[in-house]
Amino acid sequence: MHDEVIDIRLLEAFAAVMSAGSITGAAKLLGRSQPVVTRQIQDLEADVGYLLFSRNGPRISPTPKGILFHAEVERLLRGLKHIRERADAIGAGALPVLSLAAIPALAAGIVPVALATVDRGLMPSQVHVQALSAENVVQSVLAQSVDFGLASLPVQHPGLDIQWVCEVPCVACLAADHPLAKKKVIRLKDLNGRRLLTMANPYRLRRRVETALERAGVAPTELIDTNASLTAIAMAKQSLGIAIVEPVLTASLQLDGVVTRRLDATIPFLFAAISPAGRELTPTVAALNDALRAAITLMPGAKLHEGAAALDDFTDHADQFESTE
Known part of the structure; x- marks a missing residue:
């Protein structure tokens, strides 16, 4: 194991090559010479102890380990950028930067609605909104790289409030x-x-949909799955099938060419607002939290449940479906 911290310039070179797809392109992005970037990639590979790129003449492509490593480097560089912004805000006596992570439907649906209603006096000059998978939302909140998160259930973890x-x-x-x-x-x-x-994702909404269909004795002949409800809605618009989705986007965005209809059985979509455990909400985050709670009323049939105690009930009853006929 190496005790020395990896040189940030090597990580920047690696991230640039991943973004540009070539050493030449990375050199242009960074304003460095091509030989310098080549050497920095070689030094980084020597430091971590494995190849990050496979070479085929002038062409390079990331190795499987390189792809995994890139996710970590990207998270680190983004965090360093946020630290710089927060440091500048502290120095200027300004409001701290606001960072929020949410699953794509919520990031495009209720988050813009909520942000638009937060008092301007509480809105900092820098706001970061990331659309991530539920798992990555949870990890971002646990790592405290974001101030607040919105993720579909399950989200239970001792490091979360x-x-x-x-x-x-x-x-x-x-x-x-x-x-x-x-x-x-x-x-x-x-x-x-x-x-x-x-x-x-078979562990979240997909599981509830399949359970409901099985109980109704329904067997669709074909299936198209996706990781974003907006994609499912867009495919429904093209008559590719019928989408069963949470009503976040349909309640907040104008979707021409698509109609939304109630189902004769309640298939619950469940999501939670989460923050790092034991970390008091700043006035800005508290105001955003209140605005998000208010934005929920846009969704027909939405019910709000307070605190972590509600998770135990959902663990026991989330797969119980009721007829609405």
């Missing part, structure tokens, strides 16, 4: 000219023999 949990029923999205668009309520049985558009 659960501010609140939101429960909202999923909806069906389909093309405006779809034969089922004339219905006010889509029955799960209406999905039998049709193509379903759903989420890819």
